[in-house]
Amino acid sequence: MVQIKRLISTDSNFNQALHQLLAFDAIMDESIDTAVAQILIEIKTRGNAALIEYTQRFDHVHASSIKTLELTHDELHQSLSSLPAEQRQALELAAKRIKTYHEKQVASSWHYREDDNTLLGQKVTPLDRVGLYVPGGKASYPSSVLMNAIPAKVAGVGELLMVVPTPHGEKNDMVLAAAAISGIDRVFTIGGAQAIGALAYGTETIPQVDKIVGPGNAYVAAAKRRVFGIVGIDMVAGxxxxxxxxxxxxxxxxxxxxxxxxxxxxxxxxxxxxxxxxxxxxxxxxxxxxxxxxxxxxxxxxxxxxxxxxxxxxxxxxxxxxxxxxxxxxxxxxxxxxxxxxxxxxxxxxxxxxxxxxxxxxxxxxxxxxxxxxxxxxxxFSSPLGVYDFQKRSSLIQVSDQGATKLGEIASILANSEGLQAHARSAEYRIKA
Structure with a gap:
């Protein structure tokens, strides 16, 4: 018999019991964080050499260079071709549905003009390069490939890199097939905190990305926490x-x-x-x-x-x-x-x-x-991953001659009240007498 808890909302201690039920101890294991910190330092300072060493140590994969750990598009499509028809069709149908849904999320640039011809607006642009982490080996999460890669592609991301560990050289055809279907640009058979470091800092072979997405183990999560700010991340999931x-x-x-x-x-x-x-x-x-x-x-x-x-x-x-x-x-x-x-x-x-x-x-x-x-x-306060996570917004401001006088007077008053006289003077220069 499964000893699952039974609660009743009218009990006097219900709120306390619910709070205890929801409590999750997310304190980082210090030994993991210490190990990850050292790995990231090594990747940052030694690049490819450290990445090869860690790949050999943790995944037991020998490589003469990082290029030998990069899969070609032909290899990805070979994995796709090798799948039973039922699996391939399921992946392709899922990908089609995911793409159709996410196409509805694409944000557009916009602007408007005020009466004095001042232009205000927003410019939406995709990220240049994104890294996707995918668990590998016996774990098979092709759905994670589709869910992370397709919205990035729909958003218009310039280059999408995938890293996936292959312990003892074991590749997962479903994962690689999903990469082929999703249109991922480059795939490297590396994993762990060292792969996160390679994406965050870049190496001689692997270019630095702007954002890292995708699930991983405790070491991957710890690495994502540490590189946040150098690059963007999707989230650290519980x-x-x-x-x-x-x-x-x-x-x-x-x-x-x-x-x-x-x-x-x-x-x-x-x-x-x-x-x-x-x-x-x-x-x-x-x-x-x-x-x-x-x-x-x-x-x-x-x-x-x-x-x-x-x-x-x-x-x-x-x-x-x-x-x-x-x-x-x-x-x-x-x-x-x-x-x-x-x-x-x-x-x-x-x-x-x-x-x-x-x-x-x-x-x-x-x-x-x-x-x-x-x-x-x-x-x-958070939302599901989507196209909007792979786009960013820039504000557009084009002030007319007339607008510069009106806005300059407002800005001057506010800047002087904050003690920022250079701000005030910069605005005042553009006020017409």
């Missing part, structure tokens, strides 16, 4: 999360499996169910106990559910939405009648899955919206 709000009318097995879908990521993943019916919560608990041992990753699922999972009885769906906003989950399922009504009550969530047939897994792979989402309550 464990995966799912919150399900159900009115008690969905098949209990469906809800249990939706909770499993996030719990199987790792032991720190979080799966929570909110429902007003105690009997329904009991049915879901029975489904969990009956189904868990049918899962290949049952040990991970069990640990996640017992560590950070919960079945919570709430008074009604109105209260469920209020609790959901407090939790601000990465994934939120509204498994209810009339989800269009209840979605208006939700303010904070990375992605909202509306209706009983909309399981979170569809969003992970092929629905279209991005699966790179804010975790650990950062949905209160």
């Amino acid at each position: 464990p995966s999360e799912i919150l399900v709000i159900c009115d008690g009318k969905t098949e209990p097995d469906w809800i249990a499996m939706d909770m499993f879908s996030q719990a199987e990521h790792d032991e720190l993943a979080q799966s929570i169910l909110l429902a007003p019916d105690a009997d329904f919560l009991n049915q879901v608990a029975k489904s969990i106990d009956r189904l868990i041992d049918t899962m290949p990753r049952h040990d991970v699922i069990r640990a996640a559910l017992e560590n950070r999972g919960a079945l919570i009885q709430i008074q009604d769906l109105e209260e469920a939405c209020a609790i959901a906003n407090a939790i601000s989950p990465e994934h939120l399922e509204l498994s209810v009648d009339n989800p269009e009504f209840w979605v208006d009550k939700i303010k904070h969530a990375g992605a909202i899955f509306m209706g009983r047939h909309t399981c979170e897994a569809l969003g992970d792979y092929c629905a279209g919206p991005n699966h790179v989402l804010p975790t650990s309550r950062t949905a209160r």
Whole structure:
């Protein structure tokens, strides 16, 4: 039997219990941070030589030069051609849907003119070069390649580099095929903090990028934290999360499996169910106990559910939405009648899955919206990865002769009040007598 926590929203200690449930100790392991700091220094100062040494040490891949660790476009397309037709078609269909969705996000430049002919506006431009980190070896995340690379390409990024470790030389055809489909420009078989350093600082062979995106292990996350500011990063993600709000009318097995879908990521993943019916919560608990041992990753699922999972009885769906906003989950399922009504009550969530047939897994792979989402309550102020993460905005200001007099007088007053007389004088020079 899975020992998953049971909470009731009307209990006097509910808020404290919920706070403890959501708490996640994200303190950086000092040994990891120290190791990463040294690796980054070595990459920054010694470039290719250090990168080759670390690749040999950690991935057990011998290379005479970094060029031998770069895959050609032919190699990527060979991986694509080698896939079973079913897998290739699934990748291509997912890529098409992801591209169609993200094309709606493209921002355009704009401007307007005031009565005195002063022009104000915004110029939108794509980033020049972006680096994408992808886990490699036995781990296969072709969906991460699609979700990170396609919006960058739609945004118009000039050059997209991918780094992917190949422990003991083990390449993953699905990952490389996804790179081919996504149109990634260059792929290097390197990984870990050393790959992040190479992208952030550049080496003799690998050019410096402007932004680094993509998931990785604790060393990759620590490296991304350290290079932020030198380059941009997407986010430092915490464990995966799912919150399900159900009115008690969905098949209990469906809800249990939706909770499993996030719990199987790792032991720190979080799966929570909110429902007003105690009997329904009991049915879901029975489904969990009956189904868990049918899962290949049952040990991970069990640990996640017992560590950070919960079945919570709430008074009604109105209260469920209020609790959901407090939790601000990465994934939120509204498994209810009339989800269009209840979605208006939700303010904070990375992605909202509306209706009983909309399981979170569809969003992970092929629905279209991005699966790179804010975790650990950062949905209160963050958004899913998208085209806008690969574009930047420049303000446009062109002041007319007449406008220079009007604005100059305002600027002079404000600058003098701040004690910045050169600012004031610069504006005053352009005021017509």
